[in-house]
Structure formats: C-alpha cells, structure tokens
Amino acid sequence: MNKEEIEHIRADFPILNEKIYNKDLIYFDNAATTQKPRCVVEKIEYAYFHLNANIHRGVHYLSLKATEAHEAARLIAAKFLHAEKKEEIVFTRGTTESINLVAFSFGEAFCSAGDEVVISAMEHHSNIVPWQMLCERKAMKLRVIPVSENGELDMTAYSSLLNKKTRIVSVTHVSNVLGSINPVKEIIQIAHEKNIPVLIDGAQAVPHLAVDVQELDADFYVFSGHKIYGPTGIGVLYGKEKWLNAIPPYQGGGEMISTVTFEKTTYSELPFKFEAGTPDYVGSTALAEALRYVDQIGLDKIAAYENELLRYAEQRLKEIENIHIIGTAKNKSSVLSFLVDGIHPYDIGMLLDKLGIAVRTGHHCAQPIMDVYGIPGTVRASFAFYNTKEEIDRFTEALKKVVNMLK
C-alpha cells in the first residue's frame, strides 16, 4: 500500500488523531484490540436509530428489518470464512465464548473419563482454561504440543501425541505473543487421518490473513469482532454442520427452542440452537460492516503491508543494544515481542506510554509460553494496516531514549 492509501485509511479512524499527554498517539496494541473505522461506529448508530427491535419473533416492520440485518451479517461472516453454509456460523460474544461453547458441548457429546485433548504450549488462556475445565469435569487429560526456541510448533511431537484417546485438537492459528503463523492445514490433516476433529483459534489470524475454512477443512474456527475492527462483545463460531448438529446446546433460553413443555423441550435448528436469548444483532450488523471494510481493502494487500511493517520494525530494533526478539518463526504475523536485558517490560511500557506510544506489556494472557521461555513477560508491539513506517521510526527513537533512561 502506498502512502496515499494509508493516509486515506487513517482518515477512517478518528481515534488515531488523539493526543496522548500532548503527543500524537501511536497505537501499537492491535493484537489486544483494534481501533474502529467510522463506518463501523456509524453502523451501530444506524442500527439503534433506524432498525432497533427484537429479532426473530416480531411480525412488525422494525423486527423484520433487524432480523434481516442479523441474518445478512451471518451470510457475510460465512462468506468471509468461506463457510459452505450460513447455518454454520454462530454468533457468540467472542473467541472466549466460542471456545467455551465447543469445550462444553463437544465435551458433553463425545468425551468421557480417560479421553485426551491436545492443545499447544503457545495458547492464549482462553484456549487452555475451557479445556482444563472439561478435563476436570470428565476426568480427562490435557496434552500439550511443545514449542521450539524460535516459536514454532514441534510437529513431530504433535503427531506422536495423537492416539486412540484423543477426542479433539485445539490450537491457535497465530500466536498473540510470538506472532508465529502455525501450519494449521497440516495440523488438521494429521488429526483427520486419525478421525480427530480440530478447533482453530483464529483471533489473531483473521485480521491479518485470508482464511478459508473449507480449504483448511477446519471442524471449528473461532474469532472475535473487536480484533478485526468490529465492535466488542460479538464474535463468531464456525462449526461444520455435522458437528453443530451432533453437539447439544450450550445455553438454554429463548430463541434456541422449537417447542417447550414442562415435560420436554425440543431445540431449534442451526444456528439458532446455539444463540439462546436476544442475540447482539447490533453487534453482528456492525461486525459485518467491519468485515466488509477489511474485504474492501483486501486481506492479501493487508498481509503484504503488515509484513513490510514487521520486517522494517525488526530491522530498526536491531539498533537497540541487548534487545531480544521473542518469537522468530519463519512464518510470522505482525506481532513483535521483545525484551531488553536488565529492564522490566512494564517499565518500558510505562515510559513509552508517556511518549504517546501504546504497547502491551506482561504475559499477554499466555502464562504457559512465558514459562517455556523462562521470562516474566514481554513488551509487545503489534501492527495494523493503519500503522506506518514513520510511527516505527518514532517508536525506535523513543525506545532508545527509554532504554537509556532505565539501564
């Protein structure tokens, strides 16, 4: 993308003009959440001002319009992931809820004492804890794929972890700490040879690379709206129809039933069986707008530009003495975690903030991978398509200053 295009894009994000302590904001915390383009915020306003009514049950005009918008959003999400059918898209509150749903419902249908779940050492807590809870509930065992020094999954170890007791594999597409892009197609293929289904945590992948769930042959694929320029509180669970039909509902309530008597309740068809209660139809509508926005720029273009930013930042950071990049996988997304010898990441983050630069510090909700590396946390800069090389220059100079102050 050229300078003009980036400026054009930046103009869509009013928050990028904010002053932080009187300094121009540099927002490098995109892996935690992304900023929102004007069209997404306007869509929320439009939905509340022009089509607000409870969906799926009203016969009146507004209710039909709101229902149409929610279902149109489902179709857009399905197309975005290249799902075969829109019924395979369930709206949730986000990645965390999507994984909890699968861990619970799949666990109820297919897991029992002695069975095993395979995850990796680089998972976010939201792809660890729900499986641990399942393991506790059902007396099962959690098995963990090790990660190499540079941040790649040990695929030989992975293959040898799979056995007759393995019920499901759940791994991240892209690590939120290391930036590693995992070979998920191969992971799925290997599991499928043994008839084991696979869930892919796409929270850090969908904003940066085009995903085709059919091509991957993923059984479940999940992501959060807020990490892809959409609103908070809305997310997606993609599940193959055969799996979603085979597992029980996660929550009971309105919308998810077909008939209710005190003796017996029958459940609604897909995807409504998994959307108990009034769904976030405003969120889904605004998420669809975000997906449209991303699509319009084009994920291939986004990936190429963000990769350029990553490589540029890696080069520039080499100018800083005693810096160590954590996560140097061959295939990486635009996440740059680092440490400087003798300086706590928190101190670096605090001082960068005073210079108007937002980065993340800490364990990034992935304590186990910190233990693997034997570190307390990292400083993490994560880039989006609205970031620029000029911002990386300012960041590098600020970091030099901060390191000098702290050493």
Ligand code: PMP
């Ligand atoms: N998985 C990964 C890889 C993540 O980066 C995150 C968010 N940091 C999550 C899951 C959880 O996402 P959410 O909090 O939106 O549910």
